[in-house]
Each structure stands twice: as structure tokens, then as C-alpha cells.
Amino acid sequence: MRASGRDTRGDHGARPAVRPATGVAGGSPADTAAVEREATKRGARTDRRVPTLDEVARLAGVSRSTASRVINGQSYVSARARAAVTEAVTRLGYRPNMLARSLATRRTNSLALVVSEHGSRVLDDPFFARLLRGVYAGLAGTGLQLVLLMDQDGQDHAALGRYLCAGHVDGTLVVSLHGEDPLPGQLRSAGVPTVLVGRPLSTVDLPYVDADNFNGAVAAARHLAAAGRGTLVTIAGPRDMAVGIDRLAGWRCGMAAAGRRTAGVAHGDFTVEGGAAAMTRLLADHPDLDGVFAASDLMALGAMRALRAAGRTVPDDVAVVGFDDSDLAATAVPPLTTVRQPVEELGRTATWRLLGELDAEDQLPPSVLLPTELVARASG
Amino acid sequence: MRASGRDTRGDHGARPAVRPATGVAGGSPADTAAVEREATKRGARTDRRVPTLDEVARLAGVSRSTASRVINGQSYVSARARAAVTEAVTRLGYRPNMLARSLATRRTNSLALVVSEHGSRVLDDPFFARLLRGVYAGLAGTGLQLVLLMDQDGQDHAALGRYLCAGHVDGTLVVSLHGEDPLPGQLRSAGVPTVLVGRPLSTVDLPYVDADNFNGAVAAARHLAAAGRGTLVTIAGPRDMAVGIDRLAGWRCGMAAAGRRTAGVAHGDFTVEGGAAAMTRLLADHPDLDGVFAASDLMALGAMRALRAAGRTVPDDVAVVGFDDSDLAATAVPPLTTVRQPVEELGRTATWRLLGELDAEDQLPPSVLLPTELVARASG
DNA sequence: CCCAGTTCTGAGAGCGCTCCCACATTCGGC
DNA sequence: GCCGAATGTGGGAGCGCTCTCAGAACTGGG
Structure with missing residues (x-):
């Protein structure tokens, strides 16, 4: 028994009392036996048979069809049959088997x-x-x-x-x-x-x-360029994600449009740590930098941390602009200038688009791009 | 068409170009039509028929049984049949229908x-x-x-x-x-x-x-009591969760064991904001407090924020102890003294226990309690 | 009282798969 | 060459549900 040596209790729900400290680390649960156990061997399910529609119908004294009609709330069912089936359902504790239903209807909900x-x-x-x-x-x-x-x-x-x-x-x-x-x-x-x-x-x-990642990044570039910053760098997202590519492209385009060039680019992975590491690299390569655009708020926070660690102040020494306008942006110190993207609406729109697809609606837009906008705060 | 007025594009995968800023908010996708749309009406699935096992078998010139055997990698299949079925599967792009399989096997994996x-x-x-x-x-x-x-x-x-x-x-x-x-x-x-x-x-x-929430909280109480703090309060978790109840009970028990009494209790919801609010209330009621045990790290962080806002320093004016030992605890300023609970192992153990249940193993421990331990850092 | 129309019901054929069972082959050993 | 075992194959009965269809049981107007 693998749990030997571990503190176990069977008194479910009982109020805990002071016990000697639980200890004895024991073998890791992820031991070899557990790993080698194949999925195919699994599945000796509790043998307590669950009631089926047939049994409900039999108990109610109607046919399976009628029972099904009652359960799915269809019309053309006599009050007597309906009552009998409802009664049988509760008596038996019947629950429709979704797998069977889905197999028949080709829908899983x-x-x-x-x-x-x-x-x-x-x-x-x-x-x-x-x-x-x-x-x-x-x-x-x-x-x-x-x-x-x-x-x-x-x-x-x-x-x-x-x-x-x-x-x-x-x-x-x-x-x-x-x-x-x-x-x-x-x-x-x-x-x-x-x-x-x-x-x-x-x-x-x-x-x-x-x-609209592209234009959001354009706005960020325009903002930093207009702020009179001299040496601008960017912490871009991963090279293998469109969001990383688009924001970098937008930044470059915005910079070009403002007649400026990007002093340096470092890639991060959208995490705080990644942002901090990228910032550190950029500082080493471009000690004179005074403005940075990070492709996500988390990376911007990391950048601010790295800047602080390097003795630079934000925004006085270096302006920082993020992307996302997450909750963290507003509560950061200093509050983060960032590009707002409507994330909730992204989810809502995608869902709505998918529902449309399921309903086989026509006239659905192939793809949708939601606007982004710059939110100016204290950081840059 | 609901998407009217929204910027849409059909050039999937194309490199974005500078466009006029996307605008026009448009009606929310979650409009009434979408809400009233019932699930039952849904599901006009793509009519492209997916190939079935029958078709694979027919194409391979074998019976459904044999095709099934090949697909499930069973033995007692001739090399010839196996090759024919494999070929048919790739030709047809066959994918087994899990619903049907699950219905028959009573397992979903x-x-x-x-x-x-x-x-x-x-x-x-x-x-x-x-x-x-x-x-x-x-x-x-x-x-x-x-x-x-x-x-x-x-x-x-x-x-x-x-x-x-x-x-x-x-x-x-x-x-x-x-x-x-x-x-x-x-x-x-x-x-x-x-x-x-x-x-x-x-x-x-x-x-x-x-x-072992109870004993973890006992340890926290013992720690604060031993640190020579005079007026101790606690920010407890929700009253309707065992984890909240157990940590409060443990705290109380530990305090009693140390011959101390709890000056005040405030309940939070395990969030930073909840912790800050609770701390503010406690400060109002007990201005002389000099030690606080929060039932989660997030609430402890909130408490530290509220303390700072009230002009108290941690740990000089007030000692703070959290619970969880999340990543945030170590990186907090000052680093948070907290009770470590083995969360990953909690997940691993629960999973392992569930797998045992599925395999109908006997000798399984009814329930398991994993040890917690106090991690002393700078905050208290 | 008959017949069209409505309401109600049950039989039965799937949905796509697994798996048991029976039947065909092949094999090796005497 | 014969027989049991090992190996390969197909038939068919499910798994639990839905849904069409045909027919039964009621309506009520002429």
C-alpha cells in the first residue's frame, strides 16, 4: 500500500483536533507503478448499475419513446403518461446518459x-x-x-x-x-x-x-517618439507567435513613420522574468536608452524592476510603455502607460462568432479585429 | 448581420499593414438574440460526413471486427489485414468516434x-x-x-x-x-x-x-506568540470553507496552548483586496496590534499593503505571517514568513488517489492529510 | 355515423463502436 | 496423416439514447 507512512484519517468531516505534526514524506505518488499503469487497463467502474431509459419506461408503464418525450419536454404526451414518467424518474434517480444522447443527436452541448x-x-x-x-x-x-x-x-x-x-x-x-x-x-x-x-x-x-496589435504598437511608438525620448528600444514577444510578430512590426512601422529608428530589440516570453531579463540585456547593449516599449504589461513590469535594479528611475530616466492594460498596469508604481486591448470583448466576440458558426448562420464575418488604444499614465 | 461596423478581414494569415485605426464599437455581441438562442436549436454541424469504422473495413476488405482490432492494436491480426486497414485509415482520414467507443466501453479516458x-x-x-x-x-x-x-x-x-x-x-x-x-x-x-x-x-x-491546515495555523500562532508580540490578530478565510475554518481553529488552539488570547478576528476572501480590507478593519478596532496571521499569502500581502498605508512598518511595528508559501511570499518586500503547504503534492496525491479508485485498488487510504511547516522570513 | 383532423403511443431502425462467440485456417507434434 | 492448440476472421448483439413512421385513440363538424 503506497500510502503507508502518511497520515490518513477516515473521520470525514470531523472537526480536526491537535495531532502530532504530520511527517514522513514517503515515496512520491508518481512512482513507477503509477506511471506504467496504462490507460487501457483502467476503468473498473463502480458496478452499481445506473438506471436506463428503458427501466424508467417499464416502471412508468409506457414505451421508451414516450419516456424520452417526457424527459425532453416534448409535446404530444398525455398528462397521465407525463406524471408516470416523472414519478419513475425520481423513484429511480434516473439521469440521461449524455454519451448515448450525443451519439444519437450528434451534439454534445x-x-x-x-x-x-x-x-x-x-x-x-x-x-x-x-x-x-x-x-x-x-x-x-x-x-x-x-x-x-x-x-x-x-x-x-x-x-x-x-x-x-x-x-x-x-x-x-x-x-x-x-x-x-x-x-x-x-x-x-x-x-x-x-x-x-x-x-x-x-x-x-x-x-x-x-x-489590433499592429496599430496598438504603432500608437506606442508614436507616443514614445513624441515624448522626446532619444534612444528607444523594445522588448518584443516570442518570435513564434503572431501577437509577438504583429506588435514588433507595428512598433517598427510607427517608428519609421515618426522618422526614428529602433536602437535595440530583445525578445521576452510575456512573463515578468522574461521582461526583466530582456531589459537587462538591452541596458547592457544600450546604456543610453531612455524609452522602452514592452509587448506586454507583465514584461513591462519586469522591465521596470530591472531598471530600478540598475538604478534608473521611471519615467525620469527611462519611459516605459506596456501592452494589455491589465489590472496590474494601473496599480503599478508608477502607473503604467500601456496599450489597452479589449480582452473580455475578445473572448465574448470569439464565443459569439463560434455560436454563429454552430448555428450555421451565414453572413458571418470571416475574421474580426478589435481596436486597441493607448492609455497614458505616469510611466512614460 | 451583427458584425456590421466592425473591422473585419478575410485575408487570413496575411501580414498586417497600417490601416486607419479600427473603431466603431458596435453593439455588444452578447445581445438579446444571442442570449435567447437556445441550446436545443443549436448544432447544424458541418455536413461533411466523417468516415466510420464500417467504411474503413469495407475499403480494407475486412470485417468491422478486424478493422477494430487493428485500430486498437490487438493481436490475432494477420499482417496483410493490418496493412490494409492502416492504409484505409490514412486514405479516409479516419478518426475513431470517442462517443461511440465510450458508450460501448463505458470509459472515456x-x-x-x-x-x-x-x-x-x-x-x-x-x-x-x-x-x-x-x-x-x-x-x-x-x-x-x-x-x-x-x-x-x-x-x-x-x-x-x-x-x-x-x-x-x-x-x-x-x-x-x-x-x-x-x-x-x-x-x-x-x-x-x-x-x-x-x-x-x-x-x-x-x-x-x-x-494539514490546522497544525500549520498552530505553528503560526506558536511562532508569533514566541516572538514576543503582545496584541495578536488574525485575518481568517471564509466561514463557509473548511480551509478557512480549520486555519482559524488551529490558530485559536495554538494561541490557547501558548496561554494567549486573540485580540481580533476579521474574515477575508483569500484575495489581496479582501486581506487589505480586513487589515484596515482590524487596525481600526485594535490600534495597538503588533502581530497578524493571515490565512493566505494573498491576504497577507493585502494586509501588508494596508499596514503600509496606515504608516506601520513590517516587521518592526507589526509582524505578518501568511499561509501557502506561494511564489509571491518569497519575493514580497519584506519577504513573508508563512506556512508552507505542499500544493503540487496535494494535486499529485489527489490524482494518484483518484487513479487508484479507478483501478478499483483496495487498501486505499480513505483520506490523506499532507504536512505543513512554518517558513520563517523577514516579515514576522 | 362517418371521416378528416388532431393528439397520443410504440415499434424499430439507427448513431459508431466494442466484444463475445463461433467458425475457418494454420501449425506443430506424435 | 490426424488432432488439439494457436491464430485469424466475421457475424451479431449490445451500449443508451433519439427520431421517424405508422397506427391507435380521441375529437367534432356535417
């Missing part, structure tokens, strides 16, 4: 939000929380269940695609695509209605919803 | 992680990111898909239970239970293998895995 990113990383970025809020808002009142899927560590990336294409969900929202991810192509060819959040890099024929 | 909390709130708390990491670690190599489910705004809480009990998943991990949530009971009676993360308040006969 659930959608997936896929984050093409390792799970643990996702939850650290406030972007996803906001996006999720938007998606939920878009889903309100539809009766659809949203399931979240993320890359798992011990599992190849293709498992996600297999899951989605196997009929588990009616539609898919894909966010945070990297490089040439095969996922959109798979979904496309499997005929799973899909909307991408964020422009894909690969040319896949799927609708997407994105913020 | 997926587990749910249910967060009994509104989605948007979840992602703000680093606890969940760590827990998720642990769950993924526990799942590595099993081939099981994890789906995340959270409370949705426009949907009654029961929808979650219905989803889980309807055969969508083989097992469920439930975290962040509040009060007398009916969910565990539903899962129990539906026979869905379930492990709770965190002690439930209701007396439901389900195994749980939890940190």
Missing part, C-alpha cells in the same frame, strides 16, 4: 477552450482570466458547458487534437497558438467548428478574432 | 478537475496554478485527458453536476468547495469516482486530500 500552452503557465497570466470572463459572458444563457483543455506534460500535443476531433465537443476556441501548430489544421479537416483567438501564423482557413 | 468557484476568480489565485501542475504531474503517462470545469455565470450550479454525472468523464477531482455544496453528494450517488481536494464541510462519504 459543450465547447472547448483550448490553450496551446502548458497548463501551469496559463494561470499565471491575467490575460487568460480576462479572456475566460469574456467567453463565459458570451456563453451565458446558451446552456452550453465550457471545458478547458491545456497541454499536459506527460502527453504529446496531438492528444489534444485527438480529443477535440473525436466528437467530445461541438466547437472549439483556440487561444495562444505558437508557430506552426498543427491543431487548427486538424480541427479544420475534422470539420469541428473552430474560432481562433489571435491571428494564426499558418495559413489555415479558420476564422479568428484578434486585437 | 478523461478526468475532470472541477473548481467550485467562478471561473474568472480562479485564475487570479496562484494556488490553482500550483495545484494544476501537481495534477498534471500525477497524470503523466496515463494517457488520460484532463478537462477543467468551473462555475459559469449564466448557468445554474447544477449544470456542472449534470455534466459530470452524465458519463462525460471517468472520474472527478473537486476543489474549492464552499459550504454545503450538493455536488459531492450528486457525484457520490451517481457513482462517479471522486476525490475532493480540501476537506468537505458536509459529511459526504468521499475521500479527500488536504493540507
